[in-house]
Amino acid sequence: MPESLTERTALDPIAALRVAGSGFSVHEPSALHPRFREPAFLEYAGITPPGPATSAELLPARLRRRVRTDSCGTPEALLAELFEVNPGSPAGARALSVALDAFSGSVASAGRYEAEVALRRAFHDGPRALRPFLLDVAERHSLACFEIDDVTDAATDSRHHRHAAVRYLSSRCAEPAAIAALEGFHASAGNGYDRLLAAVALAGTGRPVIESAVWPPRRPVGPGGLTIAQSMLLGPADRPGAGASGGLTVLLRGLGDALGRQPGIGRVLTLVLCPAPRLEPGSPLVTGDDAHLTVRIPVDHGLPPAQTDLAQHRTSITFWTRHLLAATGLVPGLVHVRYADDGSVAIADAARALGARVVFTLTADPHRSLASRYGPGTDPDPAAAGMDLHRMYAADRLVAAADTLLTLPGRAPGELERYFPLLARGGRDATAIEEGITLRTTGDDSARQERLVRSLFTQDRDLPRFSAAARGLPLILSVGRLHPVKQQDLLLRAWLDRKLYRHYALAIVGGDLTNPTAEERLVLRRILMPAGAAPEAAGRLAVLPALPNSSVRLLEHGLRRFLPAATAHLYVCPSEKEEFGIAVLEAMEAGLVVMGPRRGGLGHYIRHGGNGFLADTGDPDRFADDLTAAVHILTTTPHAARAIGEAGRHTVLTRFDISQVAARFAGAYHRTVAAGALATHQPGPLRCDSDAKV
Incomplete structure (x- = not known):
């Protein structure tokens, strides 16, 4: 008789689920509400709930299961499974975000040729709504599998298709037809977002379409000076306390200034999102002094996206970050991300493409609160449950990809290892560093x-x-x-x-x-x-x-x-x-x-x-x-x-003087870069259970 979760471990049901894998009983008493339990059991144990699949959260869970078990299947089978996805829904966007990772596994196992064939077939035979995803997958892997005319034709469907077409054509900017198409998009752009997107895509061709007012030239970083990038993608960067913006905005502003004064740090970049309506003509995307710059990453959204919306913008954020930093000569040597969400995953993807090391601040959030949020007697929103499961997946992606893990002090002993079995199995640990504030200077105020x-x-x-x-x-x-x-x-x-x-x-x-x-x-x-x-x-x-x-x-x-x-x-x-x-x-x-x-x-x-x-x-x-x-x-x-x-x-x-705090962060950054010079980090597997194939 299989042991139950509570018999196997004294952990709460969430921690137990992540270490138990397929060894627990399907008849486990309802420690978790079905709206959470069903996609969770599917993701971590492969247990499909009985009856027809009525929950939109089951497909993202099944895809996460495939990534976790390194069983992503063939590119054709994977893409066929996405034909019923609604890309505009939150669950659909999360499914496509995970499918992006799953397709990377498929390419690795099946090869580029089979991936190109599958993409081409899905582009012509699948739903048109899936085409932006197909274009982004091809761009991500530099797969030249689409005819330029087909791509420009798809761009007429909607702005999402148009933007994906521009991103894809940037990967073929050595071809005259792709350059001509990009120049056409730039000339006909009807708004600031489209014009800048085409300009960034053309930057790799050397064409002088980027106005210096958008990203004024900056002095080069001195010899041995490290460029650090830190991301803050939630809420308006200029108004902490509005929307999703909070204490992290305040921290990064002060920390960025203080880091810029540390020995061996040449420049600090704070990456923030800029909604399309705020892209005023002539308004620079790079602002600040030479030591600490704010880089505004454009996002096709009316307001700063909520955390639940970031999956829809993952490929776009990665593209903008990678190409904008390259075009402005602001390529970082190290990138620090702090949230477990698609925004941080997107920035980490861009960091890897730029050859930068990745640091992730790890906390047991949302893990530690889920047992009470989705316990018996609750009435959870299925979308909220799906989002929390997806955030745990994003955290695992970042743990596996990061060169260095940091955490905040004050955590309970063993808490991270309890919620992140990846740490215990990989022999990794997270270094605790206190945060701090800029002390007020007295003045006549x-x-x-x-x-x-x-x-x-x-x-x-x-x-x-x-x-x-x-x-x-x-x-x-x-x-x-x-x-x-x-x-x-x-x-x-x-x-x-x-x-x-x-x-x-x-x-x-x-x-x-x-x-x-x-x-x-x-x-x-x-x-x-x-x-x-x-x-x-x-x-x-x-x-x-x-x-x-x-x-x-x-x-x-x-x-x-x-x-x-x-x-x-x-x-x-x-x-x-x-x-x-x-x-x-x-x-x-x-x-x-x-x-x-x-x-x-x-x-x-x-x-x-x-x-x-x-x-x-x-x-x-x-x-x-x-x-x-x-x-x-x-x-x-x-x-x-x-x-x-x-x-x-x-x-x-x-x-907690920010200058003292900055010195501790700078030390961690320098150690990360020094270690990276000796050995290239290879992202580890995502397995969370103890008995799965890796």
């Missing part, structure tokens, strides 16, 4: 500080703001992107339910409230509806949209000066978990007492009751208890409150 504090009281037609009754009260401040995992609504409910508004006002800052995403609208409703039903707290709640990071920090530093109170102001991060907490560090540096989640990495530097507070943010009642207890300490022992705030500030000043 009192007028801006006062203006920002006053904005909390400036009445708004749509959003609550403080009334005069809030003056003299200490403040609970929470800053971050509006997203369900950030749980600002949890903080609001605790503040209302425990009547903490009698002692503390509450200010919530974050979100693009002019053009909100679906997540931002949801969280905003969860804040405004209960607040509107509590007239007794009126005038003591302020909700502001996301502010530039410099403004947030001025506000935090200005609170004690321009909003004096009898006890300390409190900064609260109510997130489900925080891997590190850049915003928490910034609040500590401003002298605010901080509270953050126990789950994640904050416990690495916060001593509960010493230099801040930790709270259980996984349960509303326990969080309300923890918040109430902290408020009680602060209001009854003001001297203790001041001491906690000063201890928190001291922690940041002595441990």
